[in-house]
Amino acid sequence: MIGPDKKHQRKIPVKLAYLVEVTALISAHSRMLIEQPEQISNALLGDYYIQSRNRFNRWMRDLNDLENGVTIRDPLHMFGLSPRFPPIQSITEQILINDLLNRVWTVILVACDVHRRENRIQPLAHNVYQSQMTVRHKALSVCMGNSSMKPEQLVHIEKLRAASERWADLLNCSLMATYDLWDYAFDSTRAREFFNDRFRNERLSADNSQVWSLILAGLRHSFPDNDGLAAPLHDDDRMITRSVIDCVPGDTQSMAVWSLPTIQKSHRA
Numbered sequence: 001m002i003g004p005d006k007k008h009q010r011k012i013p014v015k016l017a018y019l020v021e022v023t024a025l026i027s028a029h030s031r032m033l034i035e036q037p038e039q040i041s042n043a044l045l046g047d048y049y050i051q052s053r054n055r056f057n058r059w060m061r062d063l064n065d066l067e068n069g070v071t072i073r074d075p076l077h078m079f080g081l082s083p084r085f086p087p088i089q090s091i092t093e094q095i096l097i098n099d100l101l102n103r104v105w106t107v108i109l110v111a112c113d114v115h116r117r118e119n120r121i122q123p124l125a126h127n128v129y130q131s132q133m134t135v136r137h138k139a140l141s142v143c144m145g146n147s148s149m150k151p152e153q154l155v156h157i158e159k160l161r162a163a164s165e166r167w168a169d170l171l172n173c174s175l176m177a178t179y180d181l182w183d184y185a186f187d188s189t190r191a192r193e194f195f196n197d198r199f200r201n202e203r204l205s206a207d208n209s210q211v212w213s214l215i216l217a218g219l220r221h222s223f224p225d226n227d228g229l230a231a232p233l234h235d236d237d238r239m240i241t242r243s244v245i246d247c248v249p250g251d252t253q254s255m256a257v258w259s260l261p262t263i264q265k266s267h268r269a
Contacts, residue, residue: 014232015225015229015230015231016080016093016094016097016228016229016230016231016232016233016237017097017223017224017225017226017229017230018225018233019098019101019233019237019241020100020101020167020219020220020222020223021216021219021220022101022241022244022245023100023104023167023171023219024171024212024215024216025245026101026104026108026244026245026248027104027108027172028212030104030108030175032248032249033108033112033247033248033249034108034111034115034175035115036249038249039116039120040109040121040247044243044247045121045124047239048124048128048240048243048244048247049124049127051236051239051240051243052102052128052131053131054236055234055236055237055240056131056132056134056135058076058077058236059094059095059135059139060135060138062077062087062091063088063091063138063139063142066088066091066142066146067142067145079232079234079235080094080231080232080233080234081231082230082231084227085153085227085228086146086149086153088139088142088143088146088148088149089149089153089228090231091139092139092140092143092160093157093160093228093231094231094237095132095135095136095139096136096160096161096164097160097164097223098132098237098240099132099136099164099168100164100168100171101241101244102128102129102132103129103132103168103186104168104172105244106125106126106128106129107172107175107176107181107184108175109121109125110122110125110126110179110181110184111175111178111179111181114179114180114181129184140157140161156227156228160223163223165186166190167218167219167222168185168186169185169186169190169191170191170194170198170215171215172184172191173191173192173194173195173198173199174195174199176191176195177192177195177200
């Protein structure tokens with residue numbers, strides 16, 4: 001157990017790449033969250049919506065500035081941008097990594113409504129989802145048209161985009177099959193193949209430690225914590241991740257995922 005030593009936690013950098021492990025954690029506990037007797041509170045859903053909206057506005061302002069040749073100067077907007085790479089590359093990396101978490105979380109929230117035969121969460125979840133799709137499309141468009149990007153950097157972004165899409169379809173395929181949510185797949189044919197090949201005969205849950213060990217190893221290989229993905233996590237991402245983690249029942253709520261280099265259980269600070 002990692003103690004609630006705030007001073008010690010501040011010394012450990014939180015990298016953008018660690019969000020993929022957070023996504024795996026959320027996905028592993030999705031059934032527990034969906035099938036829990038209590039509803040997700042309106043307060044937590046409201047936090048997720050407001051924080052996601054604020055981040056969307058920040059990203060869109062930055063993307064519009066970069067598209068028009070305006071330099072980003074606001075320190076709050078510059079945080080997390082790598083000095084080694086063009087700003088558009090760093091922002092696009094942020095958006096693609098967060099898109100993986102957003103896609104998984106959207107499917108979980110919609111599945112909560114389907115499971116309860118309600119339409120309580122889906123409008124909010126879909127609103128955030130559509131905003132994320134908009135900013136993702138904008139980032140890729142600006143990135144590909146930006147003269148500061150070198151060919152190898154464009155190849156890197158394309159690989160990151162493809163990896164985030166494949167992993168989203170794999171992590172979501174079991175829930176999409178259970179609740180008929182294939183519309184949220186990047187590639188529904190591929191997602192169905194993932195489900196039929198790997199998960200049709202076994203339930204993808206946190207109890208299957210062997211499967212999740214393989215998934216985590218694959219995620220770490222696909223999203224290594226170096227180069228642009230070694231950039232520090234923006235506070236917006238921390239707050240959104242906190243609001244997501246707080247929705248998960250049980251001890252997983254105390255995961256200090258934004259202050260530790262690996263996912264470990266901790267007392268709340």
